[in-house]
Amino acid sequence: xxxxSYDVVILGGGPxxxxxxxxxxxxxxxxxxxxxxxxLGGIPVQCIHTGFGxxxxxxxxxxxxxxxxxxxxxxxxxADYMVKAHVTEIREKSHGVYELFAITRSGVCRIESKxxxxxxxxxxRSIFEIWVTGERPEGVYTxxxxxxxxxxxxxxxxxxxxxIGSGDVGLIMARRFAVEGANVKAxxxxxxxPGGLIRNVVWCLQDFNIPLLLSxxxxxxxxxxxVEKVVVCRVDEDLNPIPGSEFELKCDTVIVSAGLRPDVDxxxxxxxxxxxxxxxxxxxxxxxxxxPRLHVAGNALLINDLVDYAVEQGEWAAExxxxxxxxxxxYKAGIKVKVGEGLRFVVxxxxxxxxxxxxxMRAQKPMNDVVLEVDEIGFxxxxxxxxxAEIIRIKIPVRALARSxxxxxxxxxxxxx
Amino acid sequence: MVxxxxxxxxxxxxxxxxxxxxxIKNVEVIVVEKEPDVCWGVSKANTGIIHPxxxxxxxxxxxxxxxCVEGNKIWREWSSLMNIPFEERGELMIFTxxxxxxxxxxxxxxxxxxxxxxxSLLEGQEVLMLERGVAPSVLGAVYAKTAGIISPFEATxxxxxxxxxxxAKLLVNTEVxxxxxxxxxxxxxxxxxxIIDGDVVVNxxxxxxxxxxxxxxxxxxxxxxPRRGQYIVFERDVEPKPRxxxxxxxxxxxxxxYVVTTVHGNLLxxxxxxxxxxxxxxxxxxxETGLEQLIKEAxxxxxxxxxxxxxxxxxxxxxxxxxxxxxxxxxxDPWGLISVAGIRSPxxxxxxxxxxxxxxxxxxxxxxxxxxKEEIKVIKSMERMAEKSYKEIDKLIxxxxxxxxxxxxxxxxxxxxVLEALRRTLEIGAVPTIDGVKFRTTAxxxxxxxxxxxxxxxxxxxxxxxxxxxxxxxxxxxIGIGDVKVLLRQEI
Numbered sequence: 001x002x003x004x005s006y007d008v009v010i011l012g013g014g015p016x017x018x019x020x021x022x023x024x025x026x027x028x029x030x031x032x033x034x035x036x037x038x039x040l041g042g043i044p045v046q047c048i049h050t051g052f053g054x055x056x057x058x059x060x061x062x063x064x065x066x067x068x069x070x071x072x073x074x075x076x077x078x079a080d081y082m083v084k085a086h087v088t089e090i091r092e093k094s095h096g097v098y099e100l101f102a103i104t105r106s107g108v109c110r111i112e113s114k115x116x117x118x119x120x121x122x123x124x125r126s127i128f129e130i131w132v133t134g135e136r137p138e139g140v141y142t143x144x145x146x147x148x149x150x151x152x153x154x155x156x157x158x159x160x161x162x163x164i165g166s167g168d169v170g171l172i173m174a175r176r177f178a179v180e181g182a183n184v185k186a187x188x189x190x191x192x193x194p195g196g197l198i199r200n201v202v203w204c205l206q207d208f209n210i211p212l213l214l215s216x217x218x219x220x221x222x223x224x225x226x227v228e229k230v231v232v233c234r235v236d237e238d239l240n241p242i243p244g245s246e247f248e249l250k251c252d253t254v255i256v257s258a259g260l261r262p263d264v265d266x267x268x269x270x271x272x273x274x275x276x277x278x279x280x281x282x283x284x285x286x287x288x289x290x291x292p293r294l295h296v297a298g299n300a301l302l303i304n305d306l307v308d309y310a311v312e313q314g315e316w317a318a319e320x321x322x323x324x325x326x327x328x329x330x331y332k333a334g335i336k337v338k339v340g341e342g343l344r345f346v347v348x349x350x351x352x353x354x355x356x357x358x359x360x361m362r363a364q365k366p367m368n369d370v371v372l373e374v375d376e377i378g379f380x381x382x383x384x385x386x387x388x389a390e391i392i393r394i395k396i397p398v399r400a401l402a403r404s405x406x407x408x409x410x411x412x413x414x415x416x417x
Numbered sequence: 418m419v420x421x422x423x424x425x426x427x428x429x430x431x432x433x434x435x436x437x438x439x440x441i442k443n444v445e446v447i448v449v450e451k452e453p454d455v456c457w458g459v460s461k462a463n464t465g466i467i468h469p470x471x472x473x474x475x476x477x478x479x480x481x482x483x484x485c486v487e488g489n490k491i492w493r494e495w496s497s498l499m500n501i502p503f504e505e506r507g508e509l510m511i512f513t514x515x516x517x518x519x520x521x522x523x524x525x526x527x528x529x530x531x532x533x534x535x536x537s538l539l540e541g542q543e544v545l546m547l548e549r550g551v552a553p554s555v556l557g558a559v560y561a562k563t564a565g566i567i568s569p570f571e572a573t574x575x576x577x578x579x580x581x582x583x584x585a586k587l588l589v590n591t592e593v594x595x596x597x598x599x600x601x602x603x604x605x606x607x608x609x610x611x612i613i614d615g616d617v618v619v620n621x622x623x624x625x626x627x628x629x630x631x632x633x634x635x636x637x638x639x640x641x642x643p644r645r646g647q648y649i650v651f652e653r654d655v656e657p658k659p660r661x662x663x664x665x666x667x668x669x670x671x672x673x674x675y676v677v678t679t680v681h682g683n684l685l686x687x688x689x690x691x692x693x694x695x696x697x698x699x700x701x702x703x704x705e706t707g708l709e710q711l712i713k714e715a716x717x718x719x720x721x722x723x724x725x726x727x728x729x730x731x732x733x734x735x736x737x738x739x740x741x742x743x744x745x746x747x748x749x750d751p752w753g754l755i756s757v758a759g760i761r762s763p764x765x766x767x768x769x770x771x772x773x774x775x776x777x778x779x780x781x782x783x784x785x786x787x788x789x790k791e792e793i794k795v796i797k798s799m800e801r802m803a804e805k806s807y808k809e810i811d812k813l814i815x816x817x818x819x820x821x822x823x824x825x826x827x828x829x830x831x832x833x834x835v836l837e838a839l840r841r842t843l844e845i846g847a848v849p850t851i852d853g854v855k856f857r858t859t860a861x862x863x864x865x866x867x868x869x870x871x872x873x874x875x876x877x878x879x880x881x882x883x884x885x886x887x888x889x890x891x892x893x894x895x896i897g898i899g900d901v902k903v904l905l906r907q908e909i
Contacts, residue, residue: 001811036826086823101807103829105821108811126866128729133703136731138894142868153872154902155887180901224699225893252898268654 002109006032006080008321009100009113011087011266014042015307016298017119018070019314020321024117025077027322032111033074033081034102040074040083041067042121043144044307046151049172051199055308066307085109090116090270096293096324115293115321118267118281119314122260122299127221130164130258134220139227143169143257147176156180158253162230163187164218168196168305168389170257175204177255185249186211188218188232190239193366195259196389197305217241218254227252262300270294277345278302284333285351286320287313292330295321302347302360305391309360316358335404340375342367342414344388353405358395363388363414373413377403386414420783421445423606423615425593425629427455429569430760431621432576433772439583441776441787446585447613448577449606451592453848453890456573456856459623460765462701462733463646464675464687466662467492467503467565468763471528471536472510481743482531484767484774489563491769492572499579500797501572502680507535508564508662509544510673511555511718517666521559528561535562550657552718564662568680569765570856575798577845582794587846588613593622595632596754603633603753617779619755624698624736626744626758633754639744641759643698643734646688647707650729652864653682655722665718674714676721681859684722686715688733701732728864735761745774747782755779799837799857803829824873827863834858835877849878850890871896 010021013035021033039045044052047063054060057069074081085104093099093112100111124142141149141157147169149155161177163170166189174184187205192215194201205212219231219241234245262280264272273282273290280301281289288295297313304310324331333352337359339345346361363370363386370383372394379400386392392414404410422438424431427450438446452458470486496503512518521538528536539547540557547560581587588610596618597604605614622629624643630636658678667673672690679685689707693700708730715721738744738759747755755778757771764771780787802810802820814821819833838857842849851867854860854874861867861874875889875896882889887897 001807036823084822086826086829088829103810103814103821103823103831105814105818107814107821108807110807123865124868126728126864126868128727128866129725131705131708131724131727133705133708133730135700135702138891138896145868145871148872149897150901153876153886154900155897156899156901157897159898219705220702222702265654 002107003112004032004109005112006030007113007325008115008117009034009098009111010117010119012042012119012121012298012300013037013040013081013083014119014121014298014310015044015067015070016300016310016314017042017117018074019311020117020119020297020318021079022074022077023315023318024322025079031077031079032113033079034085034087035081035083036086038084040071040081046148048151049176052307055306056311063307070311087266090266092270092291098294115325116295117314117317117321118294118296118300119298119317120263120266120300122303123263124256124260125258127254127256130256132164132218132221134231135222135224137221137223137225137227139223139253140221141253141255143173143255146173146255150176150180156182158182160185160251161253161255162218162249162251163255163257165189165257165259166194166196166201166212167257167259168200170255171196171200171204173255173257174210175208178208178210184208184210185251186213188213188216190215190217190235193387194389219246221254227254230254260299260303262302264300275345275349278347282349283347284331285348285355285357286323286331286333287317287348288320288324288331293321293324302345305389309391309393312358334408336409338409338411340411340413342370342386343412346412351401351410353401354398356395356397357401358393359412361392361412363392367414367416369417370414371417373415374410375413376407376410377401419443419445420617421447421615422617422619422779423613424448424619424621425606426450426621426623426626427573427577427587428458428460428621428623429456429573429576429765429768430757430771431619432456432573432580433768434619434621434757434775435580435585436576437772437776439580439585440790440793442790444787446580447615448580448585448587449591449593449608449613450587450589453589453850453893454842454853455577455587455845455847456570459734459736460569460573461856462648462731463569463735463765464677464685465567465569465679466675466677466766467567468766469508469528469533469536469561469563470531471524471533471559471561472667473531473763474527475530478742480745481763481767484770485763486531486533487770488763488767489565492565492567492766495769496567496572498795499575500800501575502568502798503565504680505563505565506660506662507560507562508664509539509548509551509558509560510664510666511544511551511558512666513555513717515556517668518556520668521666524559533561533563536560548659548661548663550659550720551663552720555718566662566677566680567765571798574857575796578796578841579794581845582796583790589847593629596629596751598633598751601750601752603751617753617755619757619775621757624734626736626756630756630758633751635748635751635754636744636756639739639758640695642695642737643693643700644737644761645691645693645700645732645734647703647711647732648685648687648730649708649711649727651684651722651726652728655684655726657720658684659719663718665714674711676715676719681862683728686711686721692737698734701734703730703732729866737761745771745778747778752782799834799841801859802831802834824877825858825860825863825870827865828859830858830860830870832877835860835874836881839878839881848890849882850892851875851878851896852892854878
């Protein structure tokens with residue numbers, strides 16, 4: 001077994017991992033980035049649509065371009081990287097020192113590292129997780145798989161398509177199928193509002209006359225060999241099927257875009273504390289998880305709707321790790337961040353009150369004329385509207401946060417005025 | 418004289434019979450299967466239990482009782498010989514009411530009559546001592562030590578591999594239209610691919626064995642009814658998972674629901690028991706009510722994880738014969754036809770014993786005494802890299818770097834294993850498909866259900882078979898309907 005040792009190891013060669021690795025390598029550390037797919041760049045490599053980079057590069061580029069720029073930046077550093085390397089286990093050897101086992105074409109590699117950035121992305125929820133029953137014929141794909149088939153491998157997965165879920169990936173795939181000449185019958189969304197960004201509803205559905213069925217669900221799939229049809233029905237306010245509202249949509253392909261969950265199996269096995277609402281780990285304002293010098297960024301931390309946020313988190317996690325590597329004492333981030341009215345989650349979960357912090361949060365339901373308030377520190381900001389599909393990202397300066405030190409908690413509330 | 422035996426159906430029954438006949442001198446074995454690969458019907462989707470035999474009423478179903486007890490013993494020999502994943506776990510038939518307790522006592526009695534060893538009655542806390550995680554409210558259980566668990570598709574595939582290695586021939590994508598009879602004797606079968614001559618036809622056609630029998634003009638009243646069983650599979654890392662096989666006590670009203678940890682480490686609950694119409698032989702749909710009922714029943718005896726831990730649900734069909742009686746017999750007319758039909762539970766357990774029983778029937782019909790081959794080749798079931806230590810994996814990779822290329826991330830399956838599965842598929846004469854690879858390697862059985870690895874597997878199949886990527890088969894259909902970038906690649 002090959003043994004290697006690095007100052008820091010980054011798990012995941014997508015935007016968050018590349019951004020973190022670039023930053024750490026530039027600071028002079030010995031860095032290794034590990035990716036399990038064949039290429040660096042992560043999911044944006046299979047995204048030929050634009051909408052990437054407005055915040056980070058200040059211009060609108062396609063996913064492929066965005067990924068390439070990040071890869072180029074990374075490759076200009078001294079950092080090492082492995083592709084087609086599958087990490088099966090992370091062990092904590094001693095305080096803040098980790099050992100990873102990676103299966104590679106040159107053997108099992110045992111990698112020791114003094115710090116870790118975990119940026120392994122997310123996984124898609126499958127048709128089973130959303131409890132769609134019926135037959136199980138060929139032609140049921142997750143949106144990400146269909147996207148990879150089309151834009152990495154050139155395969156056209158279907159002709160007559162029904163999409164379950166109106167998250168951004170589902171909307172983008174609706175347009176992608178339409179552009180290739182498929183007949184997209186409908187996008188079926190169980191909630192009374194779309195799951196994706198408004199711009200994607202307009203650009204991907206309205207511009208292509210694709211029906212969006214809100215408050216509808218796919219009850220079952222029918223088809224012996226290949227998908228033949230889906231049975232759809234309306235749902236009431238509690239999301240229960242309305243009897244008698246069933247109808248059929250003929251199709252040969254079902255695309256499941258039922259949301260993403262942070263891919264944190266390795267962290268769970270390591271005993272890292274996880275948080276059920278985001279599905280990701282509990283972190284402090286250095287994006288450090290409950291294990292020392294283990295920082296998390298990108299969709300492994302929370303499901304982002306803009307890749308720019310993942311890059312931001314990658315750099316933030318890298319800065320956080322750098323700080324922790326220089327520090328001898330235990331980092332104190334004892335101020336608890338609480339989720340108050342109108343919100344599903346707020347990340348990070350703990351802060352120190354010693355630095356500026358960017359908070360990411362998601363609204364529980366669509367609201368207009370919202371005031372976001374943190375009562376303990378008298379912080380207030382007006383938002384025109386809040387939608388669950390769009391992450392609310394608020395940067396609060398240290399001078400405001402410092403006030404929370406006496407109270408020990410801060411509570412975020414999104415209130416309609 | 419060489420006896421030519423045609424076995425219709427490559428499920429676990431057909432595969433067991435093929436294996437037994439392939440070890441005999443002067444027998445030529447031909448297995449005919451309508452699907453592109455073996456084990457795509459009844460044998461694929463069940464609980465995978467090797468029953469002890471104490472649930473069979475020896476008065477009502479003497480043959481079932483006898484062959485079940487025998488089968489339980491033979492599987493141990495076969496699985497250790499061929500390295501088929503099998504584990505003796507013991508089982509607890511748990512009762513929660515006094516009525517169920519009365520019912521359960523019946524099985525203790527059956528155990529005595531059937532000579533099943535290791536069956537005892539446990540009361541209250543004794544159950545919890547054997548298996549923590551069992552609902553504390555249970556009254557007691559019947560414990561049966563010899564219950565085991567097997568991977569039914571790996572068992573079937575391995576048996577076919579061993580049959581072929583010992584001279585049997587498998588014909589896939591070959592659907593038998595009728596049994597050919599001349600002057601009251603079997604002459605062979607007519608298939609969609611032509612006529613196959615044979616002296617003996619063994620009807621092991623599963624759900625369709627009634628229809629096949631009818632083409633020979635026999636058993637016209639014998640009709641198989643599909644009984645659907647739905648299952649729910651949970652992630653491997655749920656807690657707790659039972660070590661012992663658990664099931665509720667079957668009563669005249671409710672059939673037993675199992676809670677087991679599969680040989681691959683997943684928590685599995687099921688089945689339901691729904692009698693479908695005679696013509697619903699392909700209806701493997703799942704239903705909301707069925708799945709909800711399963712969770713409700715299973716929760717009576719064990720702590721069932723939340724729905725968010727479900728990775729898959731599926732249905733299997735069992736061929737339910739009239740009155741539950743297996744139809745295993747030969748005929749004077751047509752001479753040479755052997756029915757092995759309506760093999761409902763415990764068919765998987767009894768399969769090897771059924772195979773030896775069929776051998777005896779053929780000996781009797783043809784008035785001959787078979788002699789075993791001097792040398793019998795043994796093919797071991799595929800090994801899994803994920804079950805090995807890092808040291809062993811490292812060694813494997815040094816011998817063959819394809820072991821170092823992980824294609825299924827959830828279950829850690831390597832390219833080398835996929836290649837081996839494809840080699841084995843081609844070796845028996847079956848068609849490589851994504852599902853075939855899944856059953857042989859477990860790639861795609863993990864939490865992502867293939868959304869990440871399906872394309873990796875498809876690429877390897879494409880490399881091996883030379884088929885374009887979009888034409889690679891996922892069960893019966895290609896993964897894509899075409900290639901969107903042909904022009905770009907200048908492949909025209």
